[in-house]
Amino acid sequence: MxxxxxxxxxxxxxxxxxxxxxxxxxxxxxxxxxxxxxxxxxxxxxxxxxxxxxxxxxxxxxxxxxxxxxxxxxxxxxxxxxxxxxxxxxxxxxxxxxxxxxxxxxxxxxxxxxxxxxxxxxxxxxxxxxxxxxxxxxxxxxxxxxxxxxxYSSDDAAPYSALGILGEAAFDQIYARRRALGASPHLVKAILRTWAGLDLEDLDERDVLRGFLQRLLRLSPFMVFDALDAVALDGELRIVALETIDAIRANRPN
Incomplete structure (x- = not known):
């Protein structure tokens, strides 16, 4: 209690x-x-x-x-x-x-x-x-x-270190989708790990994050994210993130 x-x-x-x-x-x-x-x-x-x-x-x-x-x-x-x-x-x-x-x-x-x-x-x-x-x-x-x-990650020497990965507005995009995504600490931590490892170069981070989360929402009815261990989940999310980046680059005007 x-x-x-x-x-x-x-x-x-x-x-x-x-x-x-x-x-x-x-x-x-x-x-x-x-x-x-x-x-x-x-x-x-x-x-x-x-x-x-x-x-x-x-x-x-x-x-x-x-x-x-x-x-x-x-x-x-x-x-x-x-x-x-x-x-x-x-x-x-x-x-x-x-x-x-x-x-x-x-x-x-x-x-x-x-x-x-x-x-x-x-x-x-x-x-x-x-x-x-x-x-x-x-x-x-x-x-x-x-x-x-x-x-929060109890296994980490700095259990709150992921707090600084996303700003307030960006984190709100995740929590606003809490019924499907933001209610699971396991999934949120995986999203943050994936995000921290991306090279976005000249891309707009807000557009990438929005597209990334939209793709995860479409995937959520077919995948139980919490059933995957951290390694498997990170791998799945990285695939989705890279697909998002590729799609944004492909749709940019020349």
């Missing part, structure tokens, strides 16, 4: 977001809390995170944000580094199982109660899905936990 975290239900989350989107970062920091009158926990599934656990979680994320310029303006590189560091920390430190991490209300609590200043610093004036938990693939913190979960 893992650790259970407070959940902020949709109505309360929307009320806070409507207010917080108008406030300065310093004021949001003053409003943070480890508790909320309307928060709840899942009835079963693990031990509840206490206020001390939540306070420690806040301190750790604040330290990572401060290294990247918080509470001032951040650069694109700083935001990328923040995301990579927080992804690893959340996944390794929260002791949360996937069933708990799939609850958007958990992430709404983190963004709107525990860490509102960091959330609105990372995404100034964000659309609701960045903080409300309505779409975890877009959530400021939830998407990072899942990104780390899908690439």
């Amino acid at each position: 893992g650790v259970l975290y407070p959940r902020l239900l949709a109505e309360q989350a929307k009320t806070l977001h409507d207010l917080y989107r108008t406030l300065e970062i310093a004021e949001l920091g003053r409003r943070h809390s480890t508790v909320h009158d309307s928060s709840i926990f899942a009835a079963v599934g693990g031990d509840r995170a206490g206020t001390e656990d939540l306070a420690a979680l806040r301190v750790a994320v604040l330290q990572l944000a401060t290294k990247q310029g918080f509470p001032g303006e951040s650069t694109r590189d700083a935001r990328r580094d923040f995301d990579l560091q927080v992804a690893e920390f959340l996944h390794s430190g929260m002791q949360m199982v996937p069933a708990e991490a799939a609850a958007g209300d958990v992430w709404a609590f983190l963004a709107l109660v525990l860490l509102p200043d960091v959330a609105y610093w990372r995404y100034p004036h964000p659309p609701g899905d960045r903080v409300l938990g309505t779409d975890i693939t877009r959530h400021v913190f939830g998407r990072l936990w899942w990104r780390a979960h899908l690439v």
